Amino acid sequence: MHRPLTVEHLGQLNLFTRSFDAELERQQDVFGARILRRWEDGRAGSRNALALIGRTGIATYAPATPGGPVAHEFTGNGLGWDSVEWSVSSVKDAAASMRNHGFRVTESADARAFVNPEDMHGLALVLTERRDETHDRDLAGWKPNFWSDEHPLGLLGGVTVKVVAAEPEKAAAGLAALVGREAYAVERKHVNMAGHGVRFGDHAVEFVGSTTGSEADLAGVALAERGERIFCLTFTVRDLLAARAFLVGRDVPFEQFGRYSLLLAPVDAGGARIEITDVG
Structure with missing residues (x-):
């Protein structure tokens, strides 16, 4: 062992x-x-x-x-x-x-x-x-509650790294065994993704795939076009409607998936995707 x-x-x-x-x-x-x-x-x-x-x-x-x-x-x-x-x-x-x-x-x-x-x-x-x-938590002016309590997005907790994978359960099991932590199952119906993840103290890693097996949804397209790799970072917000209003007010382009998830358009085509959601 x-x-x-x-x-x-x-x-x-x-x-x-x-x-x-x-x-x-x-x-x-x-x-x-x-x-x-x-x-x-x-x-x-x-x-x-x-x-x-x-x-x-x-x-x-x-x-x-x-x-x-x-x-x-x-x-x-x-x-x-x-x-x-x-x-x-x-x-x-x-x-x-x-x-x-x-x-x-x-x-x-x-x-x-x-x-x-x-x-x-x-x-x-x-x-x-x-x-x-x-x-360095002694940074001058650093306030741990700024992003949750003062910033309009109301960001909560740590980030989740979503990785598109051909075998999400196997991938998460391997990571869990490596770091001595439990894997968990997750289903993100609003974006047609399901998979398994591992939580750490300040972040989580989720390996996800298409719930339908289609190459036409988010995970399917990403896997077909670029292979297994990091798909996006996901931030959790307190109130998605308030976050949406903030983005609209700033003319920030995004796609909306149900009432649970907003996927911000990357600055570069095919670049860094960021998702915000109120689903933990």
Whole structure:
């Protein structure tokens, strides 16, 4: 029996976009994101930013020069949500634990480990010991209740990462065994999705597929066109009607699915989808 991988917390979600300024504007204007820092990486050929929405960190990357490593990512993985970054106490021990569970892991010189997303049914994982600014609760002016009590969207709790997968139950069972947690079943009838997930302290991961088996609904189209990968981030809000009114007032484009879910149009076609819902 292999020891489970201990995940300390969600470090950040990594996002690749062409429209750097437009993406950050959406994060700020729609979600009240706090931009913690911006920087350029000459070696990667990228413009980067780290933002905080509630308790969720989002790192945004865009190519600054053609032919650089980040521009190459666009060729390999395309736009949108790229990976989930988990904070662990020891990358070396975490990588060993992953390998003991049968996952392929590549360690880098900057003390990070990358898990092959094919082994995780489309969930790309990055393991790091780094404690990002998103987890410094002494940030000047940081108020834990801003997004729930003051921001018009009324964001509650942690984020859910939805991953489209060919075998959601098998995918969630593998993740649950890896981290020593229970898997749960979920049905999202309003978006014709069903699957299984695993909850952590500050986020959840759900592997979902089409309830109808069709390639014409959200999960079916995503799986057929891009394969197993992160489909969207889902934020829970207190009052969906109030959130909808806020989005309409800001001229934010979205699709509505029943009375339970709003799916915001990505800044880039095929890019980062964000769902808001009042269904926990």
